[in-house]
Amino acid sequence: MNIAIVGTGYVGLVTGTCFSEMGVDVTCVDINEAKIKALQGGVMPIYEPGLESLVLKNVEAGRLHFTTDLTACLDNVSIVFSAVGTPPDEDGSADLRYVLDVARTVGRSINKYTLLVTKSTVPVGTAQKVKAVIQEELDKRGVTIPFDVASNPEFLKEGAAIKDFMAPDRVVVGIESDHARKLMERLYRPFVLNGYPILFMDIPSAEMTKYAANAMLATRISFMNDIANLCERVGADVECVRKGIGSDTRIGKHFLYAGCGYGGSCFPKDVKALLYTGKENGYTMRVIEAVEEVNETQKSIVFEKVNKLFNNDLKGKIVAIWGLAFKPDTDDMREAPALVVIDKLIKAGAIVKVYDPIAMDECKRRIGNQVEYAKDMYDVVVDADALSLITEWKQFRLPSWKCIKRLMRGNVIVDGRNIYDQEEMENEYFVYSRIG
Ligand SMILES: NC(=O)c1ccc[n+]([C@@H]2O[C@H](COP(=O)([O-])OP(=O)(O)OC[C@H]3O[C@@H](n4cnc5c(N)ncnc54)[C@H](O)[C@@H]3O)[C@@H](O)[C@H]2O)c1
Numbered sequence: 001m002n003i004a005i006v007g008t009g010y011v012g013l014v015t016g017t018c019f020s021e022m023g024v025d026v027t028c029v030d031i032n033e034a035k036i037k038a039l040q041g042g043v044m045p046i047y048e049p050g051l052e053s054l055v056l057k058n059v060e061a062g063r064l065h066f067t068t069d070l071t072a073c074l075d076n077v078s079i080v081f082s083a084v085g086t087p088p089d090e091d092g093s094a095d096l097r098y099v100l101d102v103a104r105t106v107g108r109s110i111n112k113y114t115l116l117v118t119k120s121t122v123p124v125g126t127a128q129k130v131k132a133v134i135q136e137e138l139d140k141r142g143v144t145i146p147f148d149v150a151s152n153p154e155f156l157k158e159g160a161a162i163k164d165f166m167a168p169d170r171v172v173v174g175i176e177s178d179h180a181r182k183l184m185e186r187l188y189r190p191f192v193l194n195g196y197p198i199l200f201m202d203i204p205s206a207e208m209t210k211y212a213a214n215a216m217l218a219t220r221i222s223f224m225n226d227i228a229n230l231c232e233r234v235g236a237d238v239e240c241v242r243k244g245i246g247s248d249t250r251i252g253k254h255f256l257y258a259g260c261g262y263g264g265s266c267f268p269k270d271v272k273a274l275l276y277t278g279k280e281n282g283y284t285m286r287v288i289e290a291v292e293e294v295n296e297t298q299k300s301i302v303f304e305k306v307n308k309l310f311n312n313d314l315k316g317k318i319v320a321i322w323g324l325a326f327k328p329d330t331d332d333m334r335e336a337p338a339l340v341v342i343d344k345l346i347k348a349g350a351i352v353k354v355y356d357p358i359a360m361d362e363c364k365r366r367i368g369n370q371v372e373y374a375k376d377m378y379d380v381v382v383d384a385d386a387l388s389l390i391t392e393w394k395q396f397r398l399p400s401w402k403c404i405k406r407l408m409r410g411n412v413i414v415d416g417r418n419i420y421d422q423e424e425m426e427n428e429y430f431v432y433s434r435i436g
């Protein structure tokens with residue numbers, strides 16, 4: 001089977017690589033020439049555990065190709081996946097310009113039946129827009145070529161993308177023709193044979209499933225952050241509460257971690273886009289509005305705690321930060337809570353020093369020399385008055401507190417991810433504050 005994947009980002013590159021691992025011949029397409037050149041030279045444009053070796057292996061096997069020319073590969077493929085970005089527009093709606101660009105190229109260039117599958121996260125109704133654009137282009141050419149559209153939203157998490165793709169809880173496919181269903185059944189057969197279910201449904205339901213899933217997960221996080229903030233005020237411990245409620249199988253133990261707010265390229269934008277879809281259809285999603293509001297406040301919580309411990313006077317204080325990426329095991333800083341904390345610290349007059357095992361270059365690209373970049377996790381605490389943990393990378397879990405105490409000027413530790421033990425920290429004579 002030959003397929004093309006358009007958009008070689010976190011989703012497109014992982015999708016293409018994983019399908020090629022299953023024996024499919026995959027051409028990954030991107031308009032970003034530098035990205036494609038890098039990939040052709042074996043250099044990964046993103047950090048994702050396990051990705052590099054899988055890409056190199058499948059390139060070597062001749063099943064994985066990279067190009068900037070979508071038109072040139074259309075004659076050789078039966079399915080085209082669109083995995084381009086759908087960033088938020090100013091009003092919060094999903095910007096569909098890249099998705100529709102792909103549809104336009106497909107309409108302009110196909111010469112035989114093609115199935116265009118949208119993998120990007122797109123609002124309900126997008127497949128119909130994609131279909132209309134393809135038809136418009138075919139009409140302009142004066143040709144009749146059969147085609148189908150389908151929706152196959154992606155549920156992978158950054159940092160665990162390969163595992164999530166290869167062993168999905170489910171594959172959701174929205175279709176409106178038998179032929180499209182047969183093609184998707186064939187493509188996903190190796191997954192079904194390995195015991196992973198594929199759920200076929202109508203296209204609007206598939207499109208909505210993606211937003212509902214992300215909104216539900218974001219709701220759990222904002223709910224727990226709300227509970228954590230109340231725990232602090234009433235003398236309860238949110239970590240005990242998390243274990244207490246998570247053992248109820250109806251609730252489940254995943255995605256109940258209180259912290260300094262959710263970030264990333266998905267939850268913030270998809271929550272906003274769902275709110276927009278509601279408004280567009282005359283319906284206010286009140287729960288989802290609250291989810292976003294809680295998260296906006298929570299992203300500042302580490303700053304608020306540090307500020308309070310220094311009696312609202314951070315002028316000239318050195319604050320060290322552990323973790324910049326929006327979560328561990330990625331270099332992605334889109335909507336990262338660290339960016340909010342850094343901005344507020346700088347505005348309050350603090351000197352900010354940062355360290356992240358992978359996202360240092362990405363941070364430099366985003367905020368330049370507004371902060372000091374340290375060599376390693378110990379270098380960053382030298383002379384610091386306070387240390388804030390924002391991203392729970394494994395290497396931050398069991399540091400040498402003796403060494404840190406010696407290197408720091410002060411003794412304030414604010415733990416934005418609740419990974420340290422209150423008693424142990426107090427025994428080390430730190431002033432320790434966490435969430436909830
Ligand atoms: N990042 C995730 O964890 C994740 C998970 C599930 C779903 N999604 C969704 O998948 C989509 C892609 O997300 P991402 O994080 O991979 O984005 P990304 O920004 O990492 O990658 C998008 C790529 O598309 C390319 N592109 C844009 N227009 C193009 C065109 N006309 N032709 C060819 N290439 C084009 C860009 O150059 C870029 O490389 C989004 O809708 C996102 O919401 C993301």
Ligand SMILES: O=c1ccn([C@@H]2O[C@H](COP(=O)(O)OP(=O)(O)O[C@H]3O[C@H](CO)[C@@H](O)[C@H](O)[C@H]3O)[C@@H](O)[C@H]2O)c(=O)[nH]1
Pocket residue numbers: 121154155156157158159214217221254255256257258259260261262263264265266267326327
């Ligand atoms: O209990 C938790 C779990 C996560 N987070 C935060 O939530 C954000 C998102 O984390 P995660 O979901 O692990 O990463 P993403 O890569 O953004 O993945 C989400 O967004 C993707 C894009 O739509 C979906 O495909 C995934 O299923 C969905 O989990 C991060 O800032 C985490 O720190 C918490 O604060 N508490």
